[in-house]
Amino acid sequence: MNSSDHLTLDAKARKVAVLGAGSWGTTFSKILADGGADVALWARRPELAREITESKRNSDYLPGINLPRSIRGSSSLEKVLDGAEQVFLSVPSQTLRDNLKAVRDLVPHDAIVVSLMKGVEKGTGYRMSEVIEQELGIGDDRVAVVSGPNLALEIAKEQPTAAVVSSANLATATLVAMTATNPYFRSFVNTDVIGTEFGGVLKNLIAVAIGIVDGVGYGENTKASIITRGLVEMTDFAVAFGGRAETLAGLAGLGDLIATCESSLSRNNTAGRLLGQGYTFSDVVKQMNQTAEGLSSVAPILELALSKGVEMPIVSQVAEVLAGTMDPRDIAPHLTTDPMPQGE
Numbered sequence: 001m002n003s004s005d006h007l008t009l010d011a012k013a014r015k016v017a018v019l020g021a022g023s024w025g026t027t028f029s030k031i032l033a034d035g036g037a038d039v040a041l042w043a044r045r046p047e048l049a050r051e052i053t054e055s056k057r058n059s060d061y062l063p064g065i066n067l068p069r070s071i072r073g074s075s076s077l078e079k080v081l082d083g084a085e086q087v088f089l090s091v092p093s094q095t096l097r098d099n100l101k102a103v104r105d106l107v108p109h110d111a112i113v114v115s116l117m118k119g120v121e122k123g124t125g126y127r128m129s130e131v132i133e134q135e136l137g138i139g140d141d142r143v144a145v146v147s148g149p150n151l152a153l154e155i156a157k158e159q160p161t162a163a164v165v166s167s168a169n170l171a172t173a174t175l176v177a178m179t180a181t182n183p184y185f186r187s188f189v190n191t192d193v194i195g196t197e198f199g200g201v202l203k204n205l206i207a208v209a210i211g212i213v214d215g216v217g218y219g220e221n222t223k224a225s226i227i228t229r230g231l232v233e234m235t236d237f238a239v240a241f242g243g244r245a246e247t248l249a250g251l252a253g254l255g256d257l258i259a260t261c262e263s264s265l266s267r268n269n270t271a272g273r274l275l276g277q278g279y280t281f282s283d284v285v286k287q288m289n290q291t292a293e294g295l296s297s298v299a300p301i302l303e304l305a306l307s308k309g310v311e312m313p314i315v316s317q318v319a320e321v322l323a324g325t326m327d328p329r330d331i332a333p334h335l336t337t338d339p340m341p342q343g344e
């Protein structure tokens with residue numbers, strides 16, 4: 001019997017908090033509210049919190065989307081976190097640690113804490129669930145992560161979508177998945193947190209590569225070759241760190257890789273396209289007004305790969321294009337300097 005077998009739909013969380021009112025935090029708030037939860041959404045800017053509460057809109061991040069009437073916006077962390085059974089975090093990965101320091105004493109002691117983010121911390125290489133456990137001083141049984149092919153704007157328009165919720169504790173994953181399920185959004189569960197989190201991080205890097213070759217003007221063969229070989233890099237990396245290969249073949253790996261590489265809604269794909277069109281890294285950073293996590297994750301991922309001897313030719317070439325040391329036209333599904341045929 002699974003440890004989640006005793007759970008019934010009554011176990012859905014009633015009161016939840018979402019921290020971060022960007023495109024994903026706001027969309028996830030809508031997912032939760034449409035699943036029946038009472039949602040408080042924290043926005044840094046009071047004017048955005050007011051727009052969410054009064055107009056049921058977040059016009060900067062989700063233009064044209066009407067939010068459920070029940071969502072309350074607030075710029076007060078105390079108010080948003082008060083009584084929350086589940087706390088969902090959706091801020092840029094590089095700011096998470098500082099954000100957690102501010103809420104350490106406010107997160108209810110028995111709340112489940114859920115990462116919606118897809119980055120690793122620069123300098124340490126820690127996954128977001130690890131940063132959560134460190135800063136909040138909680139065990140992995142109270143932490144979950146959500147990942148999958150989840151382009152915010154499509155979900156905000158209620159297009160049918162699936163995701164996976166992962167926790168070391170299956171009952172925790174199941175509680176979160178029940179809360180994050182509604183008629184247009186279906187959450188599956190697994191206990192492979194490492195594979196699930198790394199899937200979400202690594203697909204961003206391959207999506208930057210796809211954007212680059214798209215920007216250069218290469219066609220479908222190049223892109224399909226990079227996606228396929230990219231999945232091999234993702235899987236080798238995740239398995240080297242203790243993730244399961246089957247997780248990378250699922251929603252958090254292949255599923256998200258397809259969505260992110262195919263869609264012009266993807267910020268990582270868009271950033272890559274600008275690089276492929278000849279813009280420099282600093283030009284691209286200036287043009288992006290939303291979070292493209294892949295740009296910050298390249299360096300820590302390559303450091304982690306080196307520590308385990310995992311070869312990542314595509315991600316290495318993305319790093320070189322970002323650094324301006326490789327012409328985007330030279331990016332390929334293998335190292336261009338490697339002359340010998342290799343086994344697939």
Ligand SMILES: NC(=O)c1ccc[n+]([C@@H]2O[C@H](COP(=O)([O-])OP(=O)(O)OC[C@H]3O[C@@H](n4cnc5c(N)ncnc54)[C@H](O)[C@@H]3O)[C@@H](O)[C@H]2O)c1
Nearest residue numbers: 021022023024025090091095117118150151152290291293
């Ligand atoms: N947008 C999507 O489709 C999507 C889907 C799945 C996962 N994600 C992940 O969700 C996370 C958040 O991405 P997003 O798309 O919402 O980004 P976003 O750029 O749309 O929003 C980021 C939010 O964080 C806020 N923010 C910026 N700096 C901050 C700081 N120092 N402290 C607190 N808040 C700060 C911004 O004001 C904004 O509200 C990322 O890790 C991303 O990979 C995004």
Ligand SMILES: O=P(O)(O)OC[C@H](O)CO
Nearest residue numbers: 148149150151266267268
């Ligand atoms: O816009 P991106 O590139 O951050 O991708 C968004 C989601 O991660 C897609 O699943």
